[in-house]
Amino acid sequence: MPRLPAPPLPKGLRPRPKPPGDDNGAGVADTLDPLEAGVTAVDWIDERTSLTPVGRWLLFRKVPRGVNWYYTLGSATLFAFLNQAVTGVFLAMYYRPDASGGAYESVRYITTDAFLGQFVRGMHKWGASVMIILIFLHMGRVFFFGAYKYPRELTWIIGVVLLILTLAMGFTGYLLPLDQRAYWATVVGVNINAGGPFIGPYLSNFLFGGADFGATTLSRFYAIHMLIIPGAIVALIGAHLYLVTKLGITAPPWLKAEPEKQFQPETDV
Amino acid sequence: MNQAEKEAYLREYSILKNEGKPFFPYAVAKDAVMALIVMLVIIFLALLFGAELGPKANPTTTTYVPRPDWYFFFLFEVLRVMRKVPDFTPMATIGVPTICMILLFLLPFYDRSPERRIERRPIALATALFAIGAMAYLTFSGANTGSPNTVDLKPPSNFTAQQKATFTKGELVVGQSGCLACHQIGDNGNNGPGPVLTTIASKVPPQQIASTLLNPTPPMPSFKGLRQQYPQKFQTLVAFLSMLH
Numbered sequence: 399m400p401r402l403p404a405p406p407l408p409k410g411l412r413p414r415p416k417p418p419g420d421d422n423g424a425g426v427a428d429t430l431d432p433l434e435a436g437v438t439a440v441d442w443i444d445e446r447t448s449l450t451p452v453g454r455w456l457l458f459r460k461v462p463r464g465v466n467w468y469y470t471l472g473s474a475t476l477f478a479f480l481n482q483a484v485t486g487v488f489l490a491m492y493y494r495p496d497a498s499g500g501a502y503e504s505v506r507y508i509t510t511d512a513f514l515g516q517f518v519r520g521m522h523k524w525g526a527s528v529m530i531i532l533i534f535l536h537m538g539r540v541f542f543f544g545a546y547k548y549p550r551e552l553t554w555i556i557g558v559v560l561l562i563l564t565l566a567m568g569f570t571g572y573l574l575p576l577d578q579r580a581y582w583a584t585v586v587g588v589n590i591n592a593g594g595p596f597i598g599p600y601l602s603n604f605l606f607g608g609a610d611f612g613a614t615t616l617s618r619f620y621a622i623h624m625l626i627i628p629g630a631i632v633a634l635i636g637a638h639l640y641l642v643t644k645l646g647i648t649a650p651p652w653l654k655a656e657p658e659k660q661f662q663p664e665t666d667v
Numbered sequence: 668m669n670q671a672e673k674e675a676y677l678r679e680y681s682i683l684k685n686e687g688k689p690f691f692p693y694a695v696a697k698d699a700v701m702a703l704i705v706m707l708v709i710i711f712l713a714l715l716f717g718a719e720l721g722p723k724a725n726p727t728t729t730t731y732v733p734r735p736d737w738y739f740f741f742l743f744e745v746l747r748v749m750r751k752v753p754d755f756t757p758m759a760t761i762g763v764p765t766i767c768m769i770l771l772f773l774l775p776f777y778d779r780s781p782e783r784r785i786e787r788r789p790i791a792l793a794t795a796l797f798a799i800g801a802m803a804y805l806t807f808s809g810a811n812t813g814s815p816n817t818v819d820l821k822p823p824s825n826f827t828a829q830q831k832a833t834f835t836k837g838e839l840v841v842g843q844s845g846c847l848a849c850h851q852i853g854d855n856g857n858n859g860p861g862p863v864l865t866t867i868a869s870k871v872p873p874q875q876i877a878s879t880l881l882n883p884t885p886p887m888p889s890f891k892g893l894r895q896q897y898p899q900k901f902q903t904l905v906a907f908l909s910m911l912h
């Protein structure tokens with residue numbers, strides 16, 4: 399069976415070499431050394447999935463010279479999204495999408511009674527703002543660095559869809575507490591959609607689940623907010639990151655490759 | 668970019684990439700520091716501002732604030748700007764953002780020059796600065812247009828006592844129903860996205876005011892619910908508006 403190379407352990411932890419002549423048969427060599435258990439488990443999984451090359455491809459790819467802090471904005475957006483996902487799951491444990499009072503009551507319970515409820519709700523709420531800021535900053539970085547140009551056009555297009563979906567998350571989530579502000583902002587927002595050309599009326603009909611705000615509107619918004627859009631976002635982030643890894647991250651546009659430099663590193667000024 | 672430029676770019680890029688460092692642990696370390704900062708900022712905001720919950724939603728009446736979260740302020744402001752061309756208001760409020768989105772979407776297809784340094788892309792730079800400026804301005808002015816919910820007008824002195832009473836009650840209903848978020852009456856409320864209502868009665872007869880309230884043009888919300896639940900208030904509202912000559 400092919401083995402991974404042993405991890406570089408500090409001296410004290412390294413398995414002792416066996417004293418010579420102590421080898422009485424195959425049994426001993428086969429006993430599982432506790433120090434190697436982790437490696438063996440990885441081996442076991444890798445033998446069945448061949449995931450190691452994928453991991454190596456993801457982690458040990460090179461990033462070009464000059465990559466700076468602006469390049470962390472994308473992963474910061476991803477991190478803000480993960481924060482939304484985790485805090486959102488906790489909110490969903492208490493939230494009830496019941497337009498006839500249950501929704502408001504459950505949010506009131508989260509805010510005032512549940513253990514750390516207000517804190518988790520605050521993290522979800524402010525996390526949304528932070529994610530929106532970060533996604534715009536990330537987009538700005540990509541724009542100013544010209545990183546959307548060949549061969550990364552598709553990465554950009556997927557990014558724009560992610561931007562729209564993120565804004566849609568903000569819009570659908572705003573209704574869920576079902577307080578006055580939530581209700582009226584949503585009614586006006588959907589009405590604005592209704593005024594749009596061509597698909598406007600259909601879109602507002604779909605969102606309201608009818609001609610007007612009705613019994614199913616809230617559950618519709620809830621399903622869109624916690625199932626449909628997050629699912630799409632996760633899938634698209636996957637595609638986005640696959641492309642980023644596959645194509646490599648851009649070098650800062652002000653850097654020029656100097657192939658001749660490689661031959662005379664000493665004369666560098 | 669033509670084929671030669673594409674190949675030149677790929678060649679150049681592969682050299683720069685080779686001169687770089689592995690993603691793990693160098694880039695990952697920076698990302699982790701950034702993630703930590705993001706986490707701390709979110710926790711800080713959550714602890715400092717928490718999450719408030721307003722009064723329960725009430726489709727019929729009372730003070731409401733038809734205001735979205737701050738990152739949609741600019742959309743609402745587009746609405747206010749566009750009211751100057753009433754025929755196009757609905758088109759424009761949806762149309763302008765949609766066109767912007769499509770332009771954003773297709774950016775790599777119409778900006779095809781191989782130049783990547785922003786100081787050598789004057790059009791891109793100017794457009795970006797204009798877009799950032801416009802968004803910032805609209806968000807800022809959106810944040811500063813409050814949603815007042817009181818009307819403070821003097822009933823005309825030639826009114827009878829009963830008319831004056833209706834007038835004052837009507838002011839209250841208008842205030843509670845949030846009309847001022849979109850309309851101006853006298854010195855009260857926001858000028859737009861809806862038209863100024865200070866002299867609405869001289870332009871629109873009462874029946875038509877009532878039917879506007881029931882079946883308005885978007886984005887104005889319908890006040891059918893108010894009429895169903897509180898017919899009295901609805902009558903007062905219409906009566907009040909019909910006094911605004």
Ligand code: HEM
Binds near residue numbers: 479555647
């Ligand atoms: C949920 C939202 C998003 C996530 C999680 C995300 C994540 C990332 C990450 C981790 C990278 C690696 C490089 C970096 O961090 O700068 C990246 C690169 C990139 N992103 Fe995003 N992104 C998002 C939205 C967007 C948006 C809105 C756009 C533009 C419209 C965009 C366009 C790009 C492009 C073109 C690259 C390649 C940049 C390069 O190679 O230098 N992304 N994205």
